[in-house]
Amino acid sequence: MSIQRIIVDTDPGIDDALAILLLAASPEISLQAITVTHGNTTVEKCASNALQLVELARLTHVPVALGASTPLVRELGIAEETHGDGGLGYAVLPRSSTQLYPKHAVDLIIHLIHKYPNEITMLCIGPMTNLALATRRDPSIVPLIKRVVSMAGTIHYPGNATPSSEYNVFCDPHAYDIVVRAGFDLTVVPLDVTYQCLFQKSHIARMTTARPEIVKFIEDATRFYMEFHDEYQNIDGCAINDPLAAAILVRPDLVELLDYHMTVELSGKHARAKTSVDHFKAMGFAPNTKVAMKVNVEGFMDFFIERINNL
Ligand code: BDR
Ligand code: CA
Numbered sequence: 001m002s003i004q005r006i007i008v009d010t011d012p013g014i015d016d017a018l019a020i021l022l023l024a025a026s027p028e029i030s031l032q033a034i035t036v037t038h039g040n041t042t043v044e045k046c047a048s049n050a051l052q053l054v055e056l057a058r059l060t061h062v063p064v065a066l067g068a069s070t071p072l073v074r075e076l077g078i079a080e081e082t083h084g085d086g087g088l089g090y091a092v093l094p095r096s097s098t099q100l101y102p103k104h105a106v107d108l109i110i111h112l113i114h115k116y117p118n119e120i121t122m123l124c125i126g127p128m129t130n131l132a133l134a135t136r137r138d139p140s141i142v143p144l145i146k147r148v149v150s151m152a153g154t155i156h157y158p159g160n161a162t163p164s165s166e167y168n169v170f171c172d173p174h175a176y177d178i179v180v181r182a183g184f185d186l187t188v189v190p191l192d193v194t195y196q197c198l199f200q201k202s203h204i205a206r207m208t209t210a211r212p213e214i215v216k217f218i219e220d221a222t223r224f225y226m227e228f229h230d231e232y233q234n235i236d237g238c239a240i241n242d243p244l245a246a247a248i249l250v251r252p253d254l255v256e257l258l259d260y261h262m263t264v265e266l267s268g269k270h271a272r273a274k275t276s277v278d279h280f281k282a283m284g285f286a287p288n289t290k291v292a293m294k295v296n297v298e299g300f301m302d303f304f305i306e307r308i309n310n311l
Contacts, residue, residue: 003030004249005119007112009067009105010242010289011039011126012049014082016223017303019125020050024057024174025307028250032112032120034064035105039126039171041078041087043069046126047100049086052093056217057311058222060098067105068129071172079167082228088184091217111132113141118294121249124150124179125242127168132175135182148184151263152176153275154191154291155291160233165273169264173273177264186289188262189245190275192254193295197244198237201226202299209309218308243304244295251303256294261286 006029010016022295023029034054036047070076083089101108113120122145124131127144131148132252134141151178152168154160161170169176180186199222207215225238248255260277268274278285 001028004028004121005030005032005116006123006249007033007035007109009035009037009122009124009126009130010050011037011041011046012053013040013046013087013242014124014221015240015242016040016125017049017053017088018218018240019246020053021057021309021311022243022246022304024059025311026250031062033101033108034062035067035109035130036064037067037105037126038069038071038078039081039168040074041080043067045087048096049088051096051098051100054098055096056093056213062068063100063101063108064100065105065108065244066183068133071127071129072174073134074172074174077171081232082225084224085285089221093217093221094245104131106133106137110138110141113144117144118146120145121147123147124148124152125245127171128152128175128179129172132172134180135178142182142184145184146240147187148179149187149189149245149260151189151194151242151250153188155275155277155293157191158197159274160191162273164271166275167274170273171265173266177266180262180264180288187248187257188291189248189255190290190291191241191291194241194244195239196295196297197240197300198235199240200237203305206305207308210311214308214311240304244300247300247303248292254296254300254303255292257290258293260289260291261285261287262289262291
């Protein structure tokens, strides 16, 4: 089994929390850092959630670093109607005694990339501000990052932030634009596949061997997320976006990737933050992303439940 060094850049966030649990349950992953960004709630609340989650997941050896508190250009937006006032739905975790890493997330990203050249995969499951800032401050990291896997964007599926934009890109479209154009080996996991992965109460019932506090956390967090999906989107269950991006690190066979040239709309009245791909190669641009356009839903759910059952 080859071990992958991963930095997860995240805004926990209910589905971010599930992704962190999945990483913790995966022996193929050596988690090097959790770098926190604004997004589902403020960066301070997201960081406090990350500190509680490393205790829940027994990952206290992993540094948690506070990152960007605001997007590069646009105003801060948070999604407490989706993730709850604290960001983790109805879940209440014990107060954490773990301390934040003493430096900024961007410093930690740059430090680790130089320490392990060509070895680190960035798993980005929140707005892209931290990686965009790191890229701007030290462009030499671009060829040294093995791969970027990002849950973001939507191609044909309706937007969940505006009619045409996905939440992570909507929160900081300028940061996403920097990363798309930087020249990374970039894999994008958009709503087109994540909104097929609807997590239901029946999935929780199959988590029979996980520690009781893990199951209780998942129950309490996802109950809120399911209520949101029902009330705002008329969807039964909840889309577990971020865990799918984490899962494909270990199980790339769960999705089918297409090589696409992707652009991010930075202006415009109705389509701001829309991600577009040149499906018919009408523009003749070289591909800059691999985009997951098909998913084995049952295979993913089975994998997720099996892994959580080992926690
Ligand atoms: C993405 O936005 C956030 O609300 C979720 O955590 C996920 O990363 C889905 O659009
Ligand atoms: Ca997220």
